[in-house]
Amino acid sequence: MRDAIVIGSGIAGMTCAIRLAERGVHVCLVSPFPSERSQSVLAAGGINGVLSEHEEGDSVACHIEDTLRGGCGLAGRKAVTGLCESAEDIIRRLEKAGTVFSVDENGRPLRRAFGGQSFRRTYYCGSATGKHIVSALVMELRRYEARGLVERKLWSCFYSALISDGRCCGVILYDETKLDLIPLTADAVVIATGGQNAMFGKTTGSTQCDGYTAGKLFTQGVELKNLEFIQYHPTTIETKQKRMLISEAVRGEGGRLFYLEDGRRVYFLEDKYGPNGNLMTRDIISREIDAAGKTVWLDISFLGEEEIMRRLPEVRDLCLKYIGLDIAKEPVPVAPSVHFFMGGIAVHLNHETNIKNLFAIGECASMYHGANRLGGNSLLSAQYSAIVAAEEIASRAPAGGVPDFAAELGEGRAHLRKLKESSGSRFPVTYIREMLADTMREDLGITRDEASLRSGIKSIDYYLSLADGINYDSSVAMHELYSLKAILQLARATLTSAESRRESRGAHFRADYPCEDDSYAAATIISYDEGRYSTRLDEERKYES
Amino acid sequence: MKVKILRQVSPFSESYWETFDADVPGETSVAALIDHINYNDDITDETGRPTTRIGWECSCLQGVCGSCAMVINEVPSLACETFVRDLVKDGNGTITIRPLRKFPIVHDLVVDRSSIFENLKKTSMYVEEYRPSSKAKKAKQKEELAHRYQTAKCLKCGLCLEVCPNYVNGERFLGALFANDCYLVSSRNPERSAEVGKQYAEHFAAGCSKSLSCMDVCPMKIPTIASMAKMNRKA
Numbered sequence: 128m129r130d131a132i133v134i135g136s137g138i139a140g141m142t143c144a145i146r147l148a149e150r151g152v153h154v155c156l157v158s159p160f161p162s163e164r165s166q167s168v169l170a171a172g173g174i175n176g177v178l179s180e181h182e183e184g185d186s187v188a189c190h191i192e193d194t195l196r197g198g199c200g201l202a203g204r205k206a207v208t209g210l211c212e213s214a215e216d217i218i219r220r221l222e223k224a225g226t227v228f229s230v231d232e233n234g235r236p237l238r239r240a241f242g243g244q245s246f247r248r249t250y251y252c253g254s255a256t257g258k259h260i261v262s263a264l265v266m267e268l269r270r271y272e273a274r275g276l277v278e279r280k281l282w283s284c285f286y287s288a289l290i291s292d293g294r295c296c297g298v299i300l301y302d303e304t305k306l307d308l309i310p311l312t313a314d315a316v317v318i319a320t321g322g323q324n325a326m327f328g329k330t331t332g333s334t335q336c337d338g339y340t341a342g343k344l345f346t347q348g349v350e351l352k353n354l355e356f357i358q359y360h361p362t363t364i365e366t367k368q369k370r371m372l373i374s375e376a377v378r379g380e381g382g383r384l385f386y387l388e389d390g391r392r393v394y395f396l397e398d399k400y401g402p403n404g405n406l407m408t409r410d411i412i413s414r415e416i417d418a419a420g421k422t423v424w425l426d427i428s429f430l431g432e433e434e435i436m437r438r439l440p441e442v443r444d445l446c447l448k449y450i451g452l453d454i455a456k457e458p459v460p461v462a463p464s465v466h467f468f469m470g471g472i473a474v475h476l477n478h479e480t481n482i483k484n485l486f487a488i489g490e491c492a493s494m495y496h497g498a499n500r501l502g503g504n505s506l507l508s509a510q511y512s513a514i515v516a517a518e519e520i521a522s523r524a525p526a527g528g529v530p531d532f533a534a535e536l537g538e539g540r541a542h543l544r545k546l547k548e549s550s551g552s553r554f555p556v557t558y559i560r561e562m563l564a565d566t567m568r569e570d571l572g573i574t575r576d577e578a579s580l581r582s583g584i585k586s587i588d589y590y591l592s593l594a595d596g597i598n599y600d601s602s603v604a605m606h607e608l609y610s611l612k613a614i615l616q617l618a619r620a621t622l623t624s625a626e627s628r629r630e631s632r633g634a635h636f637r638a639d640y641p642c643e644d645d646s647y648a649a650a651t652i653i654s655y656d657e658g659r660y661s662t663r664l665d666e667e668r669k670y671e672s
Numbered sequence: 673m674k675v676k677i678l679r680q681v682s683p684f685s686e687s688y689w690e691t692f693d694a695d696v697p698g699e700t701s702v703a704a705l706i707d708h709i710n711y712n713d714d715i716t717d718e719t720g721r722p723t724t725r726i727g728w729e730c731s732c733l734q735g736v737c738g739s740c741a742m743v744i745n746e747v748p749s750l751a752c753e754t755f756v757r758d759l760v761k762d763g764n765g766t767i768t769i770r771p772l773r774k775f776p777i778v779h780d781l782v783v784d785r786s787s788i789f790e791n792l793k794k795t796s797m798y799v800e801e802y803r804p805s806s807k808a809k810k811a812k813q814k815e816e817l818a819h820r821y822q823t824a825k826c827l828k829c830g831l832c833l834e835v836c837p838n839y840v841n842g843e844r845f846l847g848a849l850f851a852n853d854c855y856l857v858s859s860r861n862p863e864r865s866a867e868v869g870k871q872y873a874e875h876f877a878a879g880c881s882k883s884l885s886c887m888d889v890c891p892m893k894i895p896t897i898a899s900m901a902k903m904n905r906k907a
């Protein structure tokens with residue numbers, strides 16, 4: 128193909144743009160803000176891979192098995208094999224791009240332990256791995272920008288996809304500098320817009336990850352997958368502005384979780400799961416903390432100030448700054464929070480959606496993590512998925528002509544005009560977004576049941592009925608206004624998917640169906656047709672080919 | 673407490689000050705304070721006159737993305753890690769907030785920092801082939817690595833440019849973030865050192881009067897002076 132539009136410039140979007148440019152494909156990289164502001168910079172703990180030099184006993188096969196086991200039977204073996212086999216190449220390329228990995232005395236990259244993994248295979252940059260990868264990729268990408276192969280389009284947001292006869296030939300963007308919708312066409316479109324953290328209000332992620340793009344595409348006929356699998360990270364702290372992540376690296380470096388009973392520390396995870404109890408997978412630990420019903424603390428102070436400053440300096444700074452507590456001296460109170468989305472846009476092995484020439488990569492796509500993601504695997508999958516999609520696009524013949532989309536554009540403009548011209552009492556979208564977040568946290572928590580999910584769906588239907596009728600506050604950014612409805616529709620799809628899975632598996636725990644049930648050992652696919660949300664299990668494993 | 677904000681509807685309109693009343697605990701960050709003002713049914717200024725919501729930019733809300741850079745009580749700062757307790761005493765007093773002055777205003781506190789990225793592109797701040805020198809002694813390598821680690825954390829937030837007495841609009845002098853990127857490129861690929869050195873001389877060394885105020889406001893505490901020393905040594 129000759130050209131592609133990549134929506135989103137986090138680690139996935141940048142990696143895809145770089146690989147496409149290397150292959151001579153012209154890229155337009157779209158995001159409202161530069162890559163430095165993407166959620167990817169928040170990634171702390173590290174990236175997984177078994178390199179030629181590895182811990183004794185470890186192997187790529189073992190990385191594959193750990194990932195499949197973590198995913199509780201829902202991640203496809205073929206996809207996961209490709210992911211783990213490419214890890215060495217991906218990490219070596221990151222080194223070559225200048226990523227400042229933490230190294231030992233001899234300059235060899237260091238590894239740390241991460242949850243759910245049999246060996247130490249998480250490579251890291253202190254506790255700011257995502258930031259360092261982003262910095263390196265930004266520079267690498269700049270080389271292709273300077274050559275004119277990649278054009279960055281800032282201040283622009285995805286509005287909708289241009290789809291005709293099951294084929295995508297471009298997008299409509301909202302351009303904040305022109306305050307208007309603009310159409311953009313290309314042979315292929317790649318969606319790399321990250322997860323949907325903001326749907327849950329305060330989480331560990333970025334406010335930019337609102338789920339709008341996945342929600343809008345859903346209403347345009349794109350199928351979504353496994354939305355019910357939402358990772359709650361067990362160790363986060365509450366602050367006035369958000370829930371902040373205490374990286375799993377703390378437990379990887381030996382951190383212990385406990386609660387107090389009669390003034391005595393109870394190391395409940397070690398008591399139940401043995402000496403490695405603190406490194407069980409995130410779904411298990413989050414449920415155990417939830418079940419403990421008491422304040423749970425995370426202690427790493429025994430490592431001493433010097434080691435903490437060497438291995439976890441950013442975690443120490445964060446706690447000092449936001450809760451005034453020094454992890455080198457005392458334990459931190461922690462609780463689970465929404466953190467990562469295993470589900471998202473359904474894609475085939477080549478990362479194409481059910482719409483031809485429309486691809487999805489990174490956290491917005493669902494492929495490698497099944498019912499629960501292992502920490503350190505998503506920085507890897509963000510890049511691997513990007514490379515797979517780029518190679519596919521580069522190897523294809525250019526797409527045919529572009530149909531006339533004047534009607535879609537006209538409709539879009541009329542819709543925005545209506546929002547802008549809202550008069551009467553001005554209703555801030557934030558109110559509905561806040562109510563939505565409350566509903567999602569309450570009804571789609573770590574533990575769900577039929578009643579909570581039904582009640583959640585009822586609430587969302589109510590918010591949806593308001594969305595068309597309210598007088599919007601036109602002083603807020605246009606993206607905030609037009610995004611509301613599709614975000615609600617994505618929320619509705621998420622609750623519907625959770626309701627349809629009447630079993631417990633990985634991160635999806637149903638109090639009314641507490642056991643795993645073999646008849647559900649397949650991905651949930653949800654589709655939309657004029658207000659109807661239909662789920663099915665992908666029993667033929669259509670999305671694993 | 674009073675919160676006085678410099679506002680502007682669009683790039684083409686006049687700016688104006690507006691003052692709000694707010695009552696929040698000291699541990700509230702300025703980011704949460706703006707949110708607090710915005711999260712009201714009818715938002716009014718201190719005189720009770722209805723007004724519009726304040727535009728501002730955020731993403732990570734924990735000081736690692738640079739979105740929320742603005743000038744708070746005359747100090748260029750990140751709103752999400754500047755706390756009310758450090759700005760007013762016992763909740764009394766005025767917090768003054770204005771957008772960064774060195775960039776075009778988009779809306780209220782939102783500015784267009786595209787020039788930062790355009791300039792890095794124009795001056796070819798990329799590595800090409802990664803060939804770090806391996807000749808240096810171990811101790812030196814360790815020190816280099818530590819400096820690279822710190823420098824690569826640059827948020828491109830623009831606070832160093834805002835505070836700099838020499839940075840005007842990014843037409844010639846490109847400021848501390850440019851000096852640090854020069855160091856990163858030449859340390860990753862010494863073969864580009866000469867070329868990068870030339871850019872450094874023209875777009876940084878010739879204009880820097882070493883006030884070093886950039887280091888005081890850098891949220892990542894990047895020791896720009898060390899990058900300067902390394903670049904000068906290379907030249």
Ligand SMILES: Cc1cc2nc3c(=O)[nH]c(=O)nc-3n(C[C@H](O)[C@H](O)[C@H](O)COP(=O)(O)OP(=O)(O)OC[C@H]3O[C@@H](n4cnc5c(N)ncnc54)[C@H](O)[C@@H]3O)c2cc1C
Pocket residue numbers: 134135136137138139140157158159160161162165166167168169170171172173174175256257283284285286319320321322331332333335336337339340372466467488489490491502503504505506507509
């Ligand atoms: C606090 C935290 C710590 C983490 N730590 C780790 C870790 O240690 N290891 C690990 O493997 N994973 C970690 N993760 C997960 C990992 O960081 C993410 O899964 C990964 O970075 C996602 O990258 P991405 O490129 O898919 O998305 P993002 O980085 O979220 O990028 C999304 C991009 O899309 C853009 N965008 C969004 N909406 C639109 C729109 N409508 N139009 C145009 N553009 C849009 C955004 O501006 C952004 O540029 C962590 C996540 C968090 C939140």
Ligand code: FES
Pocket residue numbers: 729730731732733734735736737738739740741750751752753
């Ligand atoms: S919002 Fe990211 S630095 Fe403030």
